[in-house]
Amino acid sequence: MASNDDDPFQRLFAKLARLAPLDDDDRRAVAGLPFKVVTVGSGHYLVREGDKPEVCCLLLRGYACRHKATSAGDRQIVSFHMPGDLLDVQHILLTQADHNVQTIGEAVVALIPAAALKRVARERSALNEALWRDSLIDASIFREWVLNVGRRDARSRIAHMLCEFAVRRRAAGLGEPERFEMPMTQNEIADATGLTSVHVNRMLQSLKEEGVLERNRGLIVIHDWNRLRDIADFDPEYLHAAA
Amino acid sequence: MASNDDDPFQRLFAKLARLAPLDDDDRRAVAGLPFKVVTVGSGHYLVREGDKPEVCCLLLRGYACRHKATSAGDRQIVSFHMPGDLLDVQHILLTQADHNVQTIGEAVVALIPAAALKRVARERSALNEALWRDSLIDASIFREWVLNVGRRDARSRIAHMLCEFAVRRRAAGLGEPERFEMPMTQNEIADATGLTSVHVNRMLQSLKEEGVLERNRGLIVIHDWNRLRDIADFDPEYLHAAA
DNA sequence: CGTAGGTTTGACTGATCTCAAGTTTGGTGG
DNA sequence: CCACCAAACTTGAGATCAGTCAAACCTACG
Numbered sequence: 206m207a208s209n210d211d212d213p214f215q216r217l218f219a220k221l222a223r224l225a226p227l228d229d230d231d232r233r234a235v236a237g238l239p240f241k242v243v244t245v246g247s248g249h250y251l252v253r254e255g256d257k258p259e260v261c262c263l264l265l266r267g268y269a270c271r272h273k274a275t276s277a278g279d280r281q282i283v284s285f286h287m288p289g290d291l292l293d294v295q296h297i298l299l300t301q302a303d304h305n306v307q308t309i310g311e312a313v314v315a316l317i318p319a320a321a322l323k324r325v326a327r328e329r330s331a332l333n334e335a336l337w338r339d340s341l342i343d344a345s346i347f348r349e350w351v352l353n354v355g356r357r358d359a360r361s362r363i364a365h366m367l368c369e370f371a372v373r374r375r376a377a378g379l380g381e382p383e384r385f386e387m388p389m390t391q392n393e394i395a396d397a398t399g400l401t402s403v404h405v406n407r408m409l410q411s412l413k414e415e416g417v418l419e420r421n422r423g424l425i426v427i428h429d430w431n432r433l434r435d436i437a438d439f440d441p442e443y444l445h446a447a448a
Numbered sequence: 449m450a451s452n453d454d455d456p457f458q459r460l461f462a463k464l465a466r467l468a469p470l471d472d473d474d475r476r477a478v479a480g481l482p483f484k485v486v487t488v489g490s491g492h493y494l495v496r497e498g499d500k501p502e503v504c505c506l507l508l509r510g511y512a513c514r515h516k517a518t519s520a521g522d523r524q525i526v527s528f529h530m531p532g533d534l535l536d537v538q539h540i541l542l543t544q545a546d547h548n549v550q551t552i553g554e555a556v557v558a559l560i561p562a563a564a565l566k567r568v569a570r571e572r573s574a575l576n577e578a579l580w581r582d583s584l585i586d587a588s589i590f591r592e593w594v595l596n597v598g599r600r601d602a603r604s605r606i607a608h609m610l611c612e613f614a615v616r617r618r619a620a621g622l623g624e625p626e627r628f629e630m631p632m633t634q635n636e637i638a639d640a641t642g643l644t645s646v647h648v649n650r651m652l653q654s655l656k657e658e659g660v661l662e663r664n665r666g667l668i669v670i671h672d673w674n675r676l677r678d679i680a681d682f683d684p685e686y687l688h689a690a691a
Numbered sequence: 692c693g694t695a696g697g698t699t700t701g702a703c704t705g706a707t708c709t710c711a712a713g714t715t716t717g718g719t720g721g
Numbered sequence: 722c723c724a725c726c727a728a729a730c731t732t733g734a735g736a737t738c739a740g741t742c743a744a745a746c747c748t749a750c751g
Contacts, residue, residue: 255685273591276681279599283591295588298581303588303686330570337580338541344583345538345546347590348516348526355597355642356522359739390697399598404739406699422697422748438519442498443546602707633729647707649731665716665729 210288211265213240213315219378220263220289223447224335224342231332234325240315245308252293252306260316262292267312268388272396273304282397284346285309285370285389289377294340297323310388342445349443354399357438360408362398364437367418367425372441383430388423412436453531454508456483456558462621463506463532466690467585468578477568477575483558488551495536495549503559505535510555511631515639516547525640527589528552528613528632532620537583540566553631585688592686597642600681603651605641607680610661610668615684626673631666655679 210216218235221227227235242265245251251269252258262269269286283304286292292306296319326333346369353365371382379385391409392402400408413419417436418427427433453459461478464470470478485508488494494512495501505512512529526547529535535549539562569576589612596608614625622628634652635645643651655661660679661670670676 271591273595275595275599275604276683281595281598283594295584298577299584299588299688301685301688303688304591327573327576333570333576334541337583340580340584340587341538341542344587344590345542347587347594348514348547351526351590351593351597352516352518352524354594355524356518361518392697401740402698403700403741407739410699440519442544445542445544445546635729644708645730646709646732650707653731 211242211313213242213263213265213317214238216265216289217263217291217315217317220291220339221332221335223376224338225331227331227335231329234329234332238317238321238325240317242313242315244311244313247308247310247312249308249312250305251308251314252296252302252304254302254305256302257300258293258296258302259319261294261296261319261322262306263315263317264288264290264292265313265315268309269306269312270309270389270393270397271304271306280396281399282393283350284343285366285397287370287374287377287379289379291336291339293319294322294336294343297326297336309393338447342447345443345445359398359400359404360411361437362400363394363405363408364412364417364433365439366394366397367427368434368437368439368441369444371425371427372444376444376447383427385425386423387420387425454485454556456485456506456508456560457481459508459532460506460534460558460560463534463582464575464578466619467581468574470574470578474572474574477572481560481564481568483560485556485558487554487556490551490553490555492551492555493548494551494557495539495545495547497545497548499545500543501536501539501545502562504537504539504562504565505549506558506560507531507533507535508556508558511552512549512555513552513632513636513640514547514549523639524642525636526593527586528609528640530613530617530620530622532622534579534582536562537565537579537586540569540579552636581690585690588686588688602641602643602647603654604680605643606637606648606651607655607660607676608682609637609640610670611677611680611682611684612687614668614670615687619687619690626670628668629666630663630668 214236218232251262264286266288270282271284272280272282274280326336353362357365370387374385375382391405395402395405409420417429417433418425457479461475494505507529509531513525514527515523515525517523569579596605600608613630617628618625634648638645638648652663660672660676
């Protein structure tokens, strides 16, 4: 039995309504979007760099990340995604994927034809605004990541990533930020922060020793949010109260 | 006497027409946009983080960059801009600026009220598409910068930044990529690549010793483009043939 | 109970930073 | 035309954060 949260229309409408004021006609337009729900395994590639995707993914359950790699094979994760996030909105207007999208753990996604999404974005200006706004916030997050990876030290980078994750989770209505599932490995944290997994391990230990947070398998428990925020140099303004 | 390149309408229309097919009505809509041309000195802040800007800037002459800083004061440049670039498109939909915009050298900009731009974006779907597409390409460039700063070594980062600059210049019709003015200091290159100016200096020397390129004051001369591209691990796909 | 993926540890290396002192450059005012 | 100044650039020596490599240890799961 599907919970409310697994209903693609509910999820998508809730997301877009947070980004722009929507009326009943917008609601109907969203409700009329065709989609297909699929369950995919851990590490499944939803999009590969160079693809010409014809669908946008709405993440219903599970997590995903976007990443790119150098030709030497070093991987850099550029964003994390959680239930309610709309991936690949850009494929409404950009033909070719410039990065990979991969699930982290098993995930359930709704596939929405990009052409259909493009049509409602063209016909309903409030939906246009919501989708465009979503991609602008996306870009703001990337800017913050450039700063994070370019100018913060290892501990701060990791702390910052965790703060962002916690705050976005809450904004998406996925529960409180002090204690949550974050199923990525230390290797994936390393790929997101431009570090190695060995060093991530040591930094997480140092954060634990100081009583800031704990991480066991996928569970994060933040003991001292203020201290974490300070270490992270985290200011949520760049999330533009959404994302 | 203003050259063609200094005519805001020409510049803006040329830019947008590269992003989406525009017709005569679109042309008229662009021509009808109000604007004010101003000349500003080097280092002038066009936008400050936290501002609520009511204008978008079209860069007519000179260069600019967007940057953020940690609370410790370390600065990270997140993008460079050149004549023809439309800055702050995001302020059509996001109230508060999440980063600074600052000129590099003296610059001439056309200030276009965000509200007016928003109106034409709402009324003319081709212009909407062009502007949205522009912000999506922006985001793609940020993703590449996360990779650049997160996973490439110092030489590659600098080389990559130079490749991007050269290719975007050409795409914007500003001349050939083998030899061009790039008026930023080594300090600014450092801020864009997440390095220190001392190390940038040494890396530029090593690139010069190898006969890859030379840089004197603001002039860049690329002697061996293929080698530079290889060092940079540069693949222009992420620019989506525009930017 | 064997295996694979994930985590942890230790010893060593090295790329990049820091600090601090010069040097060059271009512009400015006398 | 020169003297001076600030900004940019250059150089050297030493410090350090993070990487590398390699081994061992968990732990979930088939």
